[in-house]
Amino acid sequence: MSVLVYIELAEGSIKKTSFEAIFYASKVAEMTGGSVTALAIGEASAAELGKAGNYGAAKVLHAGDSSLFQSNIIAYSKVLLEAVSKTGAKIIVTAKSSLADAVTARAAGALKAGVVGNVTELPDLSSGFKVKRSIFSGKAFALTQISSDIKVIAIKKNAISTVETSSEAAVESFSISLDASVFDAKVTETVKASGAVSLPEADLVVSGGRGMKGPEHWQPLLDLAEALGAATACSKPVSDLDWRPHHEHVGQTGVKVAPNLYIACGISGAIQHLAGVNSSKVIVVINKDPEAPFFKAADYGIVGDVFDVLPKLTAAVKAL
């Protein structure tokens, strides 16, 4: 079956989660006897887009018109629909993100496609088309049958391990004429934390809770994050109190992260917090209260004062 993978670009580079999606799509194509085309919308060089081949895409359709440099849910979904019709794809794969959700949702609406998100394993094709997905914010899994002709699969980050090859994808420019109405919505301002490691994509995350005592005390945590090359995150009360920006808030009602390493500093481990971090491969908890519930969900724990422990960890990282 022809598989289309919708990939996302961040500052001209293919996102790591999109490589996972390409790899997943190529495996699905292998299982169903088809080929993979990737669709990239926005600004990127042909050399960068060719890297989609390293993970199994034969071809990349690049919608690189400057009108599409700014992400635009409506325009992107129209481009995606065009690519589906051009490739005849029956399976659309993407890496789950808030933009990909919004874009693929509209396409699914137009195609009457069943959508399954947070997929963690390759499909089971023994009877119908079933995928395993994470539900209840990581507290359970559901093997889900998709019965529609066209299927949309959004994979969960860090759930699929990829294999890289040296193949390159052929990059083809993809231009479609879009009705002016898709640009009706105007983005008037974009505020982005620059330089820092992107939290949803990060392999390593250092996170702070109310135990950090106040925004003026964040430096030791930032130092450790910098030494590790980690992204920073926080609990909900911390962003509610404006100690840290809202996009750092992880949990049930915040960003869901799935890094290889999550270090929680002064976070109690409320069930709503765990819901956003329980897919992390390794969890480290630093808390002065030995009874803090987070220790039950941790792989490594230190009972101690964060302000005493953090500088020691930073020093040890620097000594590596």
Add this chain to the structure above:
Amino acid sequence: MKILVCISSVPDTTSKISFTDGDTQFNKTGIQYIIGPYDDYALARAVELKESLGGTVTVLNVGLADAEPQIRKALAIGADDAIRVDVEPTDSYFVAEQIARIAKAENYDLILMGRETTDYNSGVVHGIVGELLGVASFSPVMELSIEGNHAKMTREIEGGKEKLEASLPLVLGCQEPIAEWKIPNMRGIMTARTKPLKVVAPSGESLTSIDKYNLPPAKGAVKMIPAEDAGQLIRLLQTEAKVL
């Protein structure tokens, strides 16, 4: 301003999740249901907009009769009337199809809902509804103000946010801090009892279905490291856990 707020009824965020019937059914025993936390933000903003601009707020739930306490709570918080589509909300497209069918007949200026439900975390219903209605959709929206026929919004993007403006009608997936959750007062609770709640039949069918559930493997025991020797943790992360 005519606003539709779509709410889900989901297990309380502290619920212990388990399954029955050979892991084919979600175990509802002992589960407390709540309005989806993100939907609850959408509802709170809708009620605020109604209070400042006038108009009506209708709540819509696709769900079985056991969702009615959550619908009554939404009415107590300030919605004027409610519609329940009487069917188990099993699939994103199917749920969106019910919402779109009802919305088509009513010309809402705004259709608000949470960015995702906290049970199945799909996060796509707003987009499908928007497409089915031919109306623009945005998510996740964290700020919303309305001036005349115009909406000003802040949308969260990875690592930041963007401000955007668009004309009504709109379908929006909402998240904090669009508004603060509202707690119904006594008067709200009393009047909610008599506010209209219309039950309608579904149409169409689910495009997905769940064959089997399972729980993640239990976590191994935590390895404790003395605070005095905190540096040892970094060595273990490198040599034992192999994440550095």
